[in-house]
Amino acid sequence: MEDKKAYSIAISLVILLITIIIFARLTLKLSKTFFLITGADVTLVLAVFAAVLMRRKFNNRRQLLENQLDSDGRELRIEYSFLRKVAGVPTRFRLKELEEATDNFGTLVGRGSSASVFKGVLSDGASVAVKRIQGEERGDKEFKSEVAAIASVQHVNLVRLLGYCSVSTMGPRFLVYEYIVNGSLNNWIFQKRGSRGCLSWDLRCRVALDVAKALSYLHHDCRSCILHLDVKPENILLDENHHAILADFGLSKLMGKDESRVVTTIRGTRGYLAPEWLLENGISEKSDVYSYGMVLLELIGGRRNITVAEIGNSKSKFSYLPKIVSEKLAQGKIMDVVDKRLAHEVSAGGGVVEIQVKKLVCVALSCIQERPKLRPTMARVVEMLVGRVPVEEPLQTTMLIFDLLASDEDLDHHLGQPRAPAAMPRSRQMDTTNHYSNSARSFAMSVLSGR
Numbered sequence: 329m330e331d332k333k334a335y336s337i338a339i340s341l342v343i344l345l346i347t348i349i350i351f352a353r354l355t356l357k358l359s360k361t362f363f364l365i366t367g368a369d370v371t372l373v374l375a376v377f378a379a380v381l382m383r384r385k386f387n388n389r390r391q392l393l394e395n396q397l398d399s400d401g402r403e404l405r406i407e408y409s410f411l412r413k414v415a416g417v418p419t420r421f422r423l424k425e426l427e428e429a430t431d432n433f434g435t436l437v438g439r440g441s442s443a444s445v446f447k448g449v450l451s452d453g454a455s456v457a458v459k460r461i462q463g464e465e466r467g468d469k470e471f472k473s474e475v476a477a478i479a480s481v482q483h484v485n486l487v488r489l490l491g492y493c494s495v496s497t498m499g500p501r502f503l504v505y506e507y508i509v510n511g512s513l514n515n516w517i518f519q520k521r522g523s524r525g526c527l528s529w530d531l532r533c534r535v536a537l538d539v540a541k542a543l544s545y546l547h548h549d550c551r552s553c554i555l556h557l558d559v560k561p562e563n564i565l566l567d568e569n570h571h572a573i574l575a576d577f578g579l580s581k582l583m584g585k586d587e588s589r590v591v592t593t594i595r596g597t598r599g600y601l602a603p604e605w606l607l608e609n610g611i612s613e614k615s616d617v618y619s620y621g622m623v624l625l626e627l628i629g630g631r632r633n634i635t636v637a638e639i640g641n642s643k644s645k646f647s648y649l650p651k652i653v654s655e656k657l658a659q660g661k662i663m664d665v666v667d668k669r670l671a672h673e674v675s676a677g678g679g680v681v682e683i684q685v686k687k688l689v690c691v692a693l694s695c696i697q698e699r700p701k702l703r704p705t706m707a708r709v710v711e712m713l714v715g716r717v718p719v720e721e722p723l724q725t726t727m728l729i730f731d732l733l734a735s736d737e738d739l740d741h742h743l744g745q746p747r748a749p750a751a752m753p754r755s756r757q758m759d760t761t762n763h764y765s766n767s768a769r770s771f772a773m774s775v776l777s778g779r
Contacts, residue, residue: 334383338376345369345376418479418504419491425451426493426502430458438512442470443578447507455507456490460500461578470578471501477554477580485542486563487575505575509568513623514561518628519669526669529677531570532627533684537713538572539564543620544706547613553583555590555611559619560600561626588612599634603698614700620709621695625649628688630667650696651727653689662686687712693722 333396346651349369356362427433429448438445443461450456461471471494478489493502510516513535516527527535539559556563558575563576579595589610596605602618622633624651633649653665662685666674672680691712697703702723704712711717 335380338380342373343377345373360412365627396454417474421491421502421504422445423493423495423502426458426504429456433458433460440578442578454490455509455675457505457507459503459505461503462500471503473580474503474577476582477577481546481554483542483545485572485574486536486545487573508565508575510566510570510571512562513564513566513572513627516566517561517627517667518632519630526630526667527570529666529670529673529684531682534570535564535566536571536624536627536688537710539574539620539623540706540709540713542572542574543709547616553585553587553613554639555581555583555613556616556619557611558582558596558600559573559623560597560617561623562597564623568777583612599632602700604700612700613706614703616698617695617703617706617709620706621692622650622705624688624692624695625653628667628685628692629653629665630669635778648727650693654693654724654727657686657689657693657721665689687719690719690722694720697723697725698727 336432346369349366352362352365355513356365426448429450430446431448433444433446435447436444437447437457443459446458446460448456460719471492475492478486482488487508488505488506489503491504493504495501511524513527515524517532519526523728543556543559547554554577556574556579557578558579565573565575565576567573579589583590589612591608591610594601594605596615596619600619600622602611602615604615620737627634629649635649636646637724647667653662656662656665663674663682666685671726674685677684691704691709695703695709702725708717712719
């Protein structure tokens with residue numbers, strides 16, 4: 329715009345000077361004054377042309393420098409973006425970018441108590457899962473916990489955080505993850521409407537190892553021990569090759585290497601909570617080990633650990649998978665607990681599959697020991713699964729939950745009259761009865777309704 333204005337002024341000035349020369353020629357003829365005026369006008373016209381040429385040259389040079397700087401800046405941004413990706417540093421997205429990527433949050437792929445997950449495609453063509461965290465106080469805590477836990481970790485079996493978006497302190501917050509195509513594990517091992525298929529036995533063994541490696545990395549190989557605290561099939565994703573990816577760090581907690589336990593408010597999902605939550609004296613990485621053991625049993629059996637069925641007359645009958653598995657192991661009938669849909673594959677595998685089943689069962693029962701000190705570490709679990717160390721039969725556990733709820737066929741009757749675990753030593757019963765009396769009842773209720 330400025331160039332056009334300058335050129336218009338220059339042309340107008342030249343036309344004016346030429347007009348003056350013509351007017352002087354008509355009025356002054358070929359006098360001395362006419363030649364003086366003509367000389368001055370010609371000089372001015374040449375000066376105008378020189379100024380125009382200089383301005384044009386200057387503009388061309390400025391444009392060249394701007395293009396060069398823009399190109400250098402673009403290369404720097406690309407290099408910076410590349411280095412951020414290599415280093416695993418999340419990118420800060422604008423809300424408009426996420427709205428465009430998700431078609432204004434139109435494709436819902438998952439929903440939790442305080443968050444929703446939408447599928448989207450970024451401008452570079454990458455498929456992403458955008459997690460929108462709602463709520464003010466809880467949403468902010470979940471957002472900070474998840475970013476703090478996952479932002480700097482890099483592992484093949486952990487979901488990768490690509491970026492985040494925080495609009496305001498009062499509004500929703502967004503986390504952008506890589507999109508995992510096969511969804512969550514629960515859709516592949518539980519027989520229900522909308523399930524995506526039945527995971528084969530070999531793939532179940534691989535999933536068990538993948539999740540163990542992910543938890544071992546979080547517990548032992550990061551600068552701070554990261555407690556996931558919500559290990560369950562819904563938070564284990566399967567990629568295109570059915571490798572397991574551990575996700576959802578909204579409830580995670582960081583624990584220093586010099587700390588043996590941390591005290592925090594109860595968090596996690598009913599049915600996967602370790603008994604130490606009941607005691608309220610702190611939790612550790614062994615709480616994740618307990619949850620992993622529960623998931624491992626569900627992988628083997630293809631069913632929830634706790635199921636409740638109505639049997640009429642307002643009565644309920646429940647089934648506790650860990651108790652069933654423990655009894656079958658003692659009876660030598662361990663193959664009875666394997667998912668019935670895998671019967672053909674298991675029978676074709678013969679003794680090899682039976683050895684694998686027994687190994688996974690022993691690992692799972694070791695992981696769900698009620699005393700945290702008796703549970704193996706996740707690093708030890710990995711070594712057992714890959715065969716570096718022998719797998720021993722687990723110790724008999726009291727199964728507090730079963731003892732609290734299994735004294736009668738009427739489930740409500742159990743909850744109304746809790747008793748001390750029969751397998752506990754008498755002295756321990758006396759020491760813990762008062763502590764368990766109220767909290768055990770609520771804990772048992774929460775465990776029964778596992779998602």
